[in-house]
Structure formats: structure tokens, C-alpha cells
Amino acid sequence: MKKQLYIDGKDVHTExxxxxxxxxxxxxxxxxxxxxxxxxxWPEEDGKEFDLSEIYLDTKDVILEFxxxxxxxxxxxxxxxxxxxxxxxxxxxxxxxxxxxxxSQNSFEIYxxxxxxxxxxxxxxxxxxxxxxxxxxxxxxxPKGYELDGVDLSAYxxxxxxxxxxxxxxTPAVKKNLLQNFKFQDGAIYDGEYVKFQTKDxxxxxxxxxxxxxxxxxxxxxxxxxxTKLSAKTDGEGYEYEDAERSFYVxxxxxxxxxxxxxxxxxxxxxLDGIWWAFTLTLVFTSFRLGDTEYLLASEDGRxxxxxxxxYFIDLGD
Numbered sequence: 101m102k103k104q105l106y107i108d109g110k111d112v113h114t115e116x117x118x119x120x121x122x123x124x125x126x127x128x129x130x131x132x133x134x135x136x137x138x139x140x141x142w143p144e145e146d147g148k149e150f151d152l153s154e155i156y157l158d159t160k161d162v163i164l165e166f167x168x169x170x171x172x173x174x175x176x177x178x179x180x181x182x183x184x185x186x187x188x189x190x191x192x193x194x195x196x197x198x199x200x201x202x203x204s205q206n207s208f209e210i211y212x213x214x215x216x217x218x219x220x221x222x223x224x225x226x227x228x229x230x231x232x233x234x235x236x237x238x239x240x241x242x243p244k245g246y247e248l249d250g251v252d253l254s255a256y257x258x259x260x261x262x263x264x265x266x267x268x269x270x271t272p273a274v275k276k277n278l279l280q281n282f283k284f285q286d287g288a289i290y291d292g293e294y295v296k297f298q299t300k301d302x303x304x305x306x307x308x309x310x311x312x313x314x315x316x317x318x319x320x321x322x323x324x325x326x327x328t329k330l331s332a333k334t335d336g337e338g339y340e341y342e343d344a345e346r347s348f349y350v351x352x353x354x355x356x357x358x359x360x361x362x363x364x365x366x367x368x369x370x371x372l373d374g375i376w377w378a379f380t381l382t383l384v385f386t387s388f389r390l391g392d393t394e395y396l397l398a399s400e401d402g403r404x405x406x407x408x409x410x411x412y413f414i415d416l417g418d
Contacts, residue, residue: 131364132160132226147387155344157226168215247349261305272300304381327361359383
């Protein structure tokens with residue numbers, strides 16, 4: 101079909117008899133992963149100490165599938181893709197251009213008089229140089245209860261799906277202390293003075309909804325910005341610094357989790373009749389420990405009851 105994809109300003113259907121096939125858009129909307137930050141792993145502390153003074157996004161592979169409906173146009177199409185490093189891919193339906201470079205050809209199949217092929221392209225430009233942040237907007241009524249740095253995910257048009265809570269509450273692996281296992285002695289000698297937990301990857305299963313692509317890209321880009329931005333913080337001695345550590349809050353059990361963004365994967369994407377993007381965000385919980393349970397008074401609508409000086413009633417007995 102015409103006007104599905106333009107490469108360097110040329111309609112590939114008109115120029116090469118090429119059409120993009122179903123499923124290509126899903127690869128394009130997923131966020132690129134972050135580069136792994138430096139860290140220190142102290143055996144006597146939970147989690148790790150990460151250097152989040154900067155957080156950088158990595159390059160991302162994009163797989164696109166094409167159908168060729170003109171004989172002998174395949175070689176011309178490949179020649180065009182390889183005549184320079186980068187090409188501008190403009191998808192009119194998405195209203196977005198991606199600068200991609202050819203990485204590899206994954207498959208090639210022939211069906212009667214047509215040919216199909218999958219190519220892997222690399223996106224080395226995870227952020228737009230001219231991007232100007234705009235706060236997310238959402239007019240769709242969605243449940244609340246999951247916050248990123250104090251902003252509920254519903255503000256981005258996101259519904260958090262089933263299966264997320266189980267990953268949040270699952271206890272991370274235990275750090276292994278000094279273990280001595282002698283060949284001529286039963287059992288082993290383990291330093292069992294304390295138990296500390298490792299970091300853990302948590303999958304946040306999301307569904308982003310938007311009425312049009314202008315709203316979708318605004319919320320999509322705002323979420324990536326907010327996941328990776330630097331925020332001013334103050335240490336215990338009053339020293340101010342910038343840090344990319346996020347705070348993920350779950351209202352159901354009133355718990356904050358320090359974390360940083362790791363990766364994103366598209367599960368499904370529907371760009372027709374209202375945009376539906378199901379995706380999985382992976383956050384690294386940098387420190388996780390289930391503390392002692394506190395019992396708080398709350399009203400029937402779930403709001404905590406406080407005293408006049410904004411203190412919670414906590415002492416409800418054991």
C-alpha cells in the first residue's frame with residue numbers, strides 16, 4: 101500500500117514496490133534500554149549502591165518486515181539501504197521519523213510471485229535533540245494506585261495490569277555470605293550472622309491508552325523523560341546533588357521502592373481506532389526489604405486518618 105513508509109522522503113511502495121507488513125509498529129514504540137550504571141555491592145547492606153549521577157540510554161535493535169510485489173526490486177531496495185549508514189524512516193500513520201541504520205537481514209521467503217524479508221535496523225538515537233518536555237495529559241478515567249516520583253501512572257494514560265504486584269512483592273535472592281565447604285568434613289561452615297538481599301528486576305505490566313497519536317507521543321515521551329531524568333537531592337549532611345534514582349510507590353500497601361529504569365518491551369500495539377500499547381517496564385529495585393508491619397487507621401474510602409498536626413494514628417496494638 102502507498103503512503104505507509106517513506107525512506108529519505110521517497111514512498112517505498114512507489115519507488116520499490118515495497119510494503120511494510122503487520123507488526124512493524126510494535127518494535128518502534130518500545131523505549132530503548134538503559135546502559136548499566138557503575139555500582140558497589142556491599143555484603144553487609146541490602147541491594148547495591150549505584151552511580152546514578154547520570155543515566156544513559158543504549159542503542160536499540162528494530163526488526164521490520166517487508167513485502168516485495170515487483171520482481172527484481174529486492175536487490176535495489178537493499179542497495180538503497182546500504183548506500184549510506186543512516187536513513188530517515190518516516191511512518192505517516194505514526195506521525196514520527198526514525199533515523200535507522202541497516203544491521204542484518206534475518207529472513208527471506210518467496211510466496212508465488214511475492215517476496216518477504218525481515219531486516220534488523222539499529223536505532224542509535226534514543227533521544228531527540230530538539231525534544232521539549234511537556235507534562236502528560238489524560239482524559240480517560242483509569243484506576244490509580246501506582247506512582248512514579250509522586251505522579252500516578254494514570255496521568256500518562258497508563259493502566260497497571262495483573263501480574264505486577266506478584267513481581268513487586270516477591271523477595272529477591274539472598275546475598276551469599278562466606279561459605280567454607282571442606283572435602284573431609286560433613287556439611288559446611290557458613291557465616292550466618294546476618295541476611296542481606298540482592299537487587300531485583302521488577303516487571304511493571306502496563307497498558308497505555310490514548311485517543312490520538314499527538315496525545316500518545318506526548319505521554320510516551322514524557323514517561324521516558326521522567327524515567328531517566330536527573331532530580332536534585334540532598335544527602336544527610338546537606339550536600340545537594342543530582343540523581344536518576346526513582347521512587348516507585350504502591351498505594352495498596354503504602355510502600356515506596358527506590359529504583360531506576362532498565363528496559364522496556366512491547367507486548368502488543370494497536371494503532372487503530374484509539375491507541376492501545378501493552379508493554380512491560382523493567383525497573384531495578386536497588387534495595388528491598390520487608391519491614392515490620394504498621395497498622396494505620398483509614399476511612400471507608402481508603403484515606404488515612406491523621407491528627408490535627410498531620411500525624412498518623414499508628415499505635416493500634418500488636
